[in-house]
Amino acid sequence: MNQTPKQLTERARAIRLAIFDVDGVLTDGRLFFMPDGTEFKSFNTLDGHGIKMLIASGVETAIISGRKSPLVERRAAALGIQHLIQGREDKLTALGELRERVPVELDEIAFLGDDLPDLPVIRRVGLGIAVASADGFVRKHAHGVTLANGGAGAAREFCELIMQAQGTLEAAQAAYL
16 A cells, blocks of 8 residues: 555645644654552654644644553653543544544544554545554555654654645754754
8 A cells, every 4th residue: 555755745735733643653662660560761862853843834743642641741741742642442433533623634644553453543634644664564554664663763754744735844954053
């Protein structure tokens, strides 16, 4: 189902809401637990800045995650991600709830995922992308696949794809010259 760069650009041009999974997408997928039960995650700062640029360009953002973690709440708040849904294995139902809050059409939504629970959303939205380190079945059925692995720049690549298609990337980058 992977599409050509031109087809991906066409899909990305319409995006008004970008949704991210967390484990395996904004992180490398590994879960770290300390002996006292404390968990920690490692997030990529390049991904974080890409999300901030995407928000500044006018695209709303959200997280839909199967796990619930206060670390994700803090990361979402730090990045300015507007919508957060955690602890939801049924991501398609979560997508429906999110659409009640954010009135957008399915073809105006992009989703970045990595595993089978993400696949129903990837297949339903206008731009469904899998990270390079995603499950093979998910990569096969996504509209496209990032070059970068989850937690290693895939979210930045996803954000820049949308911004490039919408003509906002160059201005965002030029602000740093």
